[in-house]
Amino acid sequence: MSLNKKIAAVLAIAVAAMLPTFWPNPYYIHLMVVIGIYAILLLGLDIVVGYVGEVSLGHAALFGVGSYAAGVLHAKLAVPFLLAVPASIAITGLFGALLALPALRVSGPYLAMVTLAFGTIIQILINEMDFLTNGPLGLSVRKPVWFGHHISGTDYYYVVLVALIATLFVIQRILKSHLGRAFEALHDSPIASDCMGVSVYGYKVYAFVLSAAIAGLAGALFTYSEEYISPNTYNFELTILFLLAVIMGGRKTRTGPVLGAIIVVMLPNVLSDIDLFREISIGIAVITAVYAVYAFVTRQRTARQLALPLAATIALAVSGFMMENITDHRLTIFGAMILFVVYYLPNGIMGFLRGIIVKFRPQWIHRHTLISEHGDMQHVWAVPDHPVTANGFLLEARNIVMQFGGLKALSEVNLQISKGTVHGLIGPNGSGKSTTMNVLTGIYKPTSGEIDFNGKLITGATPSSIAGEGIARTFQNVQLFGEMTAIENVLVGLHHTYRHNILDVVFHTPRCKREKHAAEVRAASLLRFVGLADLANEEARNLPYGKQRLLEIARALALNPSLLLLDEPAAGLTAPDIKELIAMIEKIRSHGITVILIEHHMDVVMSICDKVTVLDFGQKIAEGTPAEIQSNEKVIGAYLGGSAA
Ligand code: ADP
Ligand code: MG
Numbered sequence: 136m137s138l139n140k141k142i143a144a145v146l147a148i149a150v151a152a153m154l155p156t157f158w159p160n161p162y163y164i165h166l167m168v169v170i171g172i173y174a175i176l177l178l179g180l181d182i183v184v185g186y187v188g189e190v191s192l193g194h195a196a197l198f199g200v201g202s203y204a205a206g207v208l209h210a211k212l213a214v215p216f217l218l219a220v221p222a223s224i225a226i227t228g229l230f231g232a233l234l235a236l237p238a239l240r241v242s243g244p245y246l247a248m249v250t251l252a253f254g255t256i257i258q259i260l261i262n263e264m265d266f267l268t269n270g271p272l273g274l275s276v277r278k279p280v281w282f283g284h285h286i287s288g289t290d291y292y293y294v295v296l297v298a299l300i301a302t303l304f305v306i307q308r309i310l311k312s313h314l315g316r317a318f319e320a321l322h323d324s325p326i327a328s329d330c331m332g333v334s335v336y337g338y339k340v341y342a343f344v345l346s347a348a349i350a351g352l353a354g355a356l357f358t359y360s361e362e363y364i365s366p367n368t369y370n371f372e373l374t375i376l377f378l379l380a381v382i383m384g385g386r387k388t389r390t391g392p393v394l395g396a397i398i399v400v401m402l403p404n405v406l407s408d409i410d411l412f413r414e415i416s417i418g419i420a421v422i423t424a425v426y427a428v429y430a431f432v433t434r435q436r437t438a439r440q441l442a443l444p445l446a447a448t449i450a451l452a453v454s455g456f457m458m459e460n461i462t463d464h465r466l467t468i469f470g471a472m473i474l475f476v477v478y479y480l481p482n483g484i485m486g487f488l489r490g491i492i493v494k495f496r497p498q499w500i501h502r503h504t505l506i507s508e509h510g511d512m513q514h515v516w517a518v519p520d521h522p523v524t525a526n527g528f529l530l531e532a533r534n535i536v537m538q539f540g541g542l543k544a545l546s547e548v549n550l551q552i553s554k555g556t557v558h559g560l561i562g563p564n565g566s567g568k569s570t571t572m573n574v575l576t577g578i579y580k581p582t583s584g585e586i587d588f589n590g591k592l593i594t595g596a597t598p599s600s601i602a603g604e605g606i607a608r609t610f611q612n613v614q615l616f617g618e619m620t621a622i623e624n625v626l627v628g629l630h631h632t633y634r635h636n637i638l639d640v641v642f643h644t645p646r647c648k649r650e651k652h653a654a655e656v657r658a659a660s661l662l663r664f665v666g667l668a669d670l671a672n673e674e675a676r677n678l679p680y681g682k683q684r685l686l687e688i689a690r691a692l693a694l695n696p697s698l699l700l701l702d703e704p705a706a707g708l709t710a711p712d713i714k715e716l717i718a719m720i721e722k723i724r725s726h727g728i729t730v731i732l733i734e735h736h737m738d739v740v741m742s743i744c745d746k747v748t749v750l751d752f753g754q755k756i757a758e759g760t761p762a763e764i765q766s767n768e769k770v771i772g773a774y775l776g777g778s779a780a
Pocket of ligand 1: 542563566
């Protein structure tokens with residue numbers, strides 16, 4: 136966190152702590168408690184929605200599980216508050232795992248449906264399990280008594296405030312760690328994530344369980360705040376409300392969920408008091424008008440783009456004065472506001488504000504300020520001395536068949552890769568080169584055949600476990616984590632070097648600091664190796680195409696592979712860049728890393744490959760040294776003929 140942000144955080148906490156003194160109305164204090172509780176839940180929901188990018192319609196139910204866990208423990212077993220709350224967190228985390236393990240096999244709309252079904256089942260269970268939950272009658276709970284003092288509504292406000300601050304702190308630390316980076320990476324490019332050893336499924340489940348545990352905390356706090364819980368609270372509408380709050384507030388921020396909670400809790404109140412509604416709608420219209428004038432004068436927006444939002448906010452303000460009574464129109468206004476936010480502020484209100492701030496303070500974009508001068512390649516690379524296959528090869532693929540429907544993309548292909556060599560794989564477009572690479576890295580499971588790597592069968596293993604075995608790759612269609620900086624991309628490749636767990640992350644233990652520092656030094660030196668040191672803090676999607684390819688190589692090397700697969704690395708590179716690439720591949724080989732190189736630039740292939748395999752229509756038609764391949768009749772006929780002539 137920058138100093139400014141820290142000062143803002145301290146000020147916000149001070150204001151929040153003083154609110155009950157200046158605003159002692161119990162009704163409003165209760166509203167603020169609910170805001171705090173919702174904010175906690177939304178911070179957790181944002182991990183799933185904002186970072187992992189999946190929609191969960193099960194969070195109201197998880198909130199309910201947390202509520203009832205605390206309620207049942209209190210009402211049936213007289214468990215004290217300070218034990219009931221952590222127990223609720225654990226129980227809800229467990230329910231989250233129960234939901235996530237099967238549900239996250241699917242994604243998108245299917246996942247939304249599975250979580251929706253989960254919500255319905257939980258509501259039915261709460262209703263039916265009378266002996267625990269009292270069914271529709273609900274459970275009564277009392278706020279705790281501490282040191283002979285019965286906790287009042289105002290006291291409870293401070294309890295929730297402390298819980299909210301703790302949640303903010305913990306989530307901030309997690310999301311800024313290698314765990315948060317994994318969540319972001321799997322959203323940006325699931326394939327690359329898996330191939331960097333960051334299991335997409337595993338980390339999705341992780342994120343979901345974390346999010347569920349936080350919903351459990353919110354639920355337990357809610358039970359003690361309401362002092363009465365019943366099944367109807369945790370319904371479908373609440374789940375939708377939570378999603379809207381995250382989206383309106385702004386995804387992938389800490390402030391967004393808090394703002395979203397304020398909006399969804401206060402809005403029903405605003406929409407029941409016509410005077411308050413009039414004041415606020417005028418305020419919104421004035422802010423929009425000021426922004427519109429600013430955006431128009433600075434030419435950031437055209438008059439046409441600005442006309443509709445401006446007209447809409449003015450219409451909202453005018454409508455406030457035309458209505459006598461607002462309660463009849465509540466839902467309409469609520470719906471219109473949601474549409475407005477979703478349409479005009481796709482990154483939510485905080486995302487929009489941040490966009491403006493970033494314009495004035497460009498250095499905020501840089502999330503990392505490193506690239507230390509120390510660390511050189513010799514120290515950074517330590518290629519593990521792996522055993523080889525029975526026949527003395529690093530990798531052997533035997534009789535690989537890959538069938539796509541009626542098409543045999545690979546038929547009975549055999550490959551033998553010797554340790555420490557650069558092995559070329561060439562052939563016309565569509566001959567099965569990339570498919571070979573996808574089979575070797577576990578993206579495709581071959582229809583038949585087996586792959587032996589380091590004396591171990593890896594056929595059918597998952598991409599992330601194959602990556603863990605020491606096979607790294609780049610992609611023909613670049614697969615970077617676009618929204619992350621260059622150095623963060625490499626740090627995802629270094630994920631395997633992080634041994635510390637979530638507790639180390641939260642408490643910033645020496646182990647956490649040490650591993651973090653070591654990874655950053657290594658990432659910096661890998662970037663220097665591919666010549667991207669100056670672009671370390673640039674977002675990957677903003678790099679020129681050729682540089683993106685080089686960044687992929689750096690990220691693959693971060694895996695500390697014994698075998699590196701390069702799929703057309705020279706595509707999109709300029710002539711001087713290609714020269715550097717050749718030098719780079721030679722250097723990689725000199726460090727003991729074996730390379731399989733798919734390439735169309737024959738000069739590259741012929742100058743560095745020790746051995747070349749030629750594919751045509753999914754079949755191996757030739758294999759040998761570059762000189763043998765160049766004079767092979769079959770190869771000239773099928774592939775080289777065109778370029779030779
Ligand atoms: P290249 O040698 O140009 O890299 P590919 O390995 O990408 O060739 O493709 C080989 C053949 O397999 C092509 O005919 C391609 O259309 C087909 N193919 C590759 N992947 C798939 C897939 N996922 N589904 C169907 N067909 C595929
Ligand atoms: Mg290809």
